[in-house]
Amino acid sequence: MTRVRKKTKKTGSILLSRHRGLRGGGPSVIASRPFSNTSSLSSKVGRTLIRSHHTLQKRLSQALSKNDTETANSIRAEIEANGGIERYQQASVCGQDNQRGGDSSKVLIDWLRETIRSSPNKKVTNKKLRLLEVGALSPDNACSRSSLFDVTRIDLNSRDPSIEAQDFMDRPIPTTDGERFDIISLSLVLNYVSLPAARGGMLGRTTEFLQHTSLEGEEGKGRESRLTELFPSLFLVLPAPCVTNSRYLDEKRLEEMMGNLGYRLARRKLSAKLIYQLWRHVGKVQSSGRQKEFNRKEEVNPGRTRNNFAILFR
Numbered sequence: 001m002t003r004v005r006k007k008t009k010k011t012g013s014i015l016l017s018r019h020r021g022l023r024g025g026g027p028s029v030i031a032s033r034p035f036s037n038t039s040s041l042s043s044k045v046g047r048t049l050i051r052s053h054h055t056l057q058k059r060l061s062q063a064l065s066k067n068d069t070e071t072a073n074s075i076r077a078e079i080e081a082n083g084g085i086e087r088y089q090q091a092s093v094c095g096q097d098n099q100r101g102g103d104s105s106k107v108l109i110d111w112l113r114e115t116i117r118s119s120p121n122k123k124v125t126n127k128k129l130r131l132l133e134v135g136a137l138s139p140d141n142a143c144s145r146s147s148l149f150d151v152t153r154i155d156l157n158s159r160d161p162s163i164e165a166q167d168f169m170d171r172p173i174p175t176t177d178g179e180r181f182d183i184i185s186l187s188l189v190l191n192y193v194s195l196p197a198a199r200g201g202m203l204g205r206t207t208e209f210l211q212h213t214s215l216e217g218e219e220g221k222g223r224e225s226r227l228t229e230l231f232p233s234l235f236l237v238l239p240a241p242c243v244t245n246s247r248y249l250d251e252k253r254l255e256e257m258m259g260n261l262g263y264r265l266a267r268r269k270l271s272a273k274l275i276y277q278l279w280r281h282v283g284k285v286q287s288s289g290r291q292k293e294f295n296r297k298e299e300v301n302p303g304r305t306r307n308n309f310a311i312l313f314r
């Protein structure tokens with residue numbers, strides 16, 4: 001039985017960003033503030049701004065899905081009045097400050113370094129790992145600083161010349177291995193997507209961009225470290241409540257959905273605010289016949305204080 005509830009935020013409700021715990025805070029809170037040019041925002045202002053931006057994006061997606069142009073235009077104007085995506089990104093960058101949760105890509109680097117350390121053969125790979133960072137805020141996070149990766153960065157709004165302004169959903173599907181990647185990073189991006197079916201679409205699309213050829217080539221076979229067992233893969237980071245406190249999603253259901261796409265969970269870490277997961281893609285799966293289970297919301301976690309984060313596949 002699926003309970004339909006009005007959207008009132010309660011304790012434990014989800015704030016779809018790396019921050020959580022703030023109540024209320026509609027768009028007008030931000031609109032009434034003069035924008036500062038400084039690069040830092042107080043964490044309270046940042047949280048409010050991020051939350052407000054997500055709410056407006058959700059209302060915009062809903063208006064667009066109903067072809068309600070008038071409402072969509074007025075919501076777009078409200079988003080711009082709040083500082084638009086630039087201001088949202090500025091708040092997200094501030095959220096990456098170590099004091100406020102840190103750069104999520106450090107977790108990925110830690111996992112890889114640990115895997116190399118524990119391998120009998122410490123050799124990494126013959127070539128750099130090709131990483132597609134979707135939703136890149138800056139070119140100097142831990143992955144970018146690491147010598148392991150050759151990074152391609154995209155974002156809806158580029159904040160640096162090394163970040164291509166591109167919607168991942170519009171990125172052409174690769175036709176050659178040269179256009180594919182060993183790993184894709186979707187860190188705090190899936191929760192930016194407002195509609196559950198669009199989230200499923202984004203996850204499904206990642207599989208088209210992964211390359212399955214050996215990282216070592218024939219001559220390197222048998223000499224590689226255990227690192228190669230982790231690729232090709234998807235590094236997925238979500239606000240923890242998306243899976244720990246959602247009415248429609250928990251880790252088990254996410255694992256089933258990802259399994260249906262050919263992903264197997266290779267690493268996982270849960271912090272107070274975020275859940276980090278590394279999903280290894282083992283290849284396209286034959287239809288498991290489970291698609292139907294994932295095209296509608298199913299209550300897996302009933303309770304009055306849950307949030308409504310969901311992922312659907314259609």
Ligand SMILES: C[S@@+](CC[C@H](N)C(=O)[O-])C[C@H]1O[C@@H](n2cnc3c(N)ncnc32)[C@H](O)[C@@H]1O
Pocket residue numbers: 017085089092096104134135136137154155156157166167168169186187188189192193237
């Ligand atoms: C909260 S920020 C997260 C940034 C960073 N990855 C992190 O972990 O802190 C989300 C970013 O994802 C970007 N984004 C959302 N949907 C996207 C899409 N379809 N294609 C490319 N970038 C997207 C937004 O523009 C925004 O800069």
